[in-house]
Amino acid sequence: MNRLVFSWPNGKVGALTTSWDDGTIHDRRLIAIFNRHGIKGTFNINSGVLINRAKKTVRYNYVSAKEVARLFKGHEVAVHTATHPFLWRSPDSMIFSEVVEDRRVLESLAGYPILGMALPYGGPDDERVKKVLKAAGILYCRPVAKNENFELPADFMYWPVTCHQSGDFVSLWEKFLKSPNQEKLFYLWGHSYEFPRDNNWERMEEFGKLTGKRKEIWYATNMQIYNYVTAWRSLSCSVEMNCLENRSGVEVWFRLEGELKRIVPGQIVKL
Numbered sequence: 001m002n003r004l005v006f007s008w009p010n011g012k013v014g015a016l017t018t019s020w021d022d023g024t025i026h027d028r029r030l031i032a033i034f035n036r037h038g039i040k041g042t043f044n045i046n047s048g049v050l051i052n053r054a055k056k057t058v059r060y061n062y063v064s065a066k067e068v069a070r071l072f073k074g075h076e077v078a079v080h081t082a083t084h085p086f087l088w089r090s091p092d093s094m095i096f097s098e099v100v101e102d103r104r105v106l107e108s109l110a111g112y113p114i115l116g117m118a119l120p121y122g123g124p125d126d127e128r129v130k131k132v133l134k135a136a137g138i139l140y141c142r143p144v145a146k147n148e149n150f151e152l153p154a155d156f157m158y159w160p161v162t163c164h165q166s167g168d169f170v171s172l173w174e175k176f177l178k179s180p181n182q183e184k185l186f187y188l189w190g191h192s193y194e195f196p197r198d199n200n201w202e203r204m205e206e207f208g209k210l211t212g213k214r215k216e217i218w219y220a221t222n223m224q225i226y227n228y229v230t231a232w233r234s235l236s237c238s239v240e241m242n243c244l245e246n247r248s249g250v251e252v253w254f255r256l257e258g259e260l261k262r263i264v265p266g267q268i269v270k271l
């Protein structure tokens with residue numbers, strides 16, 4: 001049994017994060033639902049062709065550049081490449097440009113460094129692609145792969161979700177609440193245009209009522225999860241395991257022989 005055990009911030013027993021692709025105008029209604037229920041979203045946007053390009057179909061009606069900062073405030077804007085190509089079939093130099101160009105435009109709109117990403121069309125766990133994404137500054141990347149469990153990824157550059165919004169999130173959430181896993185994370189993804197397309201916005205109201213505003217759950221964007229877990233993983237523990245140093249910029253919580261403790265950035269604590 002480990003003396004030192006992971007905890008989510010403030011001793012919360014689980015975390016919930018969500019991820020939404022393509023940046024259509026339906027993100028507006030989704031965010032309104034999430035804000036009512038205290039749920040956070042990461043919104044993966046194609047800057048090149050999508051922003052400001054309103055087409056006549058519901059599917060292709062995108063948010064405008066000028067609303068990005070206000071609409072996604074309190075949530076996260078992330079990369080989905082400039083033009084939504086199949087990355088694993090593209091040359092390295094094109095992958096690099098697609099990501100950096102998307103970052104450049106989105107950062108100028110959102111006002112902060114944008115280092116998170118969702119792969120367009122999902123895609124395989126491809127070492128070549130990941131190498132280029134890292135070179136372009138990306139810290140985590142979400143495919144469409146789902147694992148229907150609540151594990152944190154060993155490799156954030158290929159971070160599978162728990163389930164798609166069309167999946168059976170009710171029974172998965174029940175399993176999640178019962179899971180004794182200290183690091184448990186529930187990770188939902190989808191596209192907001194799926195709700196008007198399938199005429200089932202009530203699904204997200206249901207999701208909000210089911211999962212939102214619970215004291216024991218941490219509601220975080222993808223990047224907040226990445227930051228926290230990476231800070232935990234990079235804590236420096238002495239060889240004799242009697243002291244711990246936090247070299248990161250993130251306050252980290254943990255349990256020592258069952259007792260909840262925290263270590264602030266720069267601090268060394270005796271164990």
Ligand SMILES: [Zn+2]
Nearest residue numbers: 021022120121
């Ligand atoms: Zn997409």
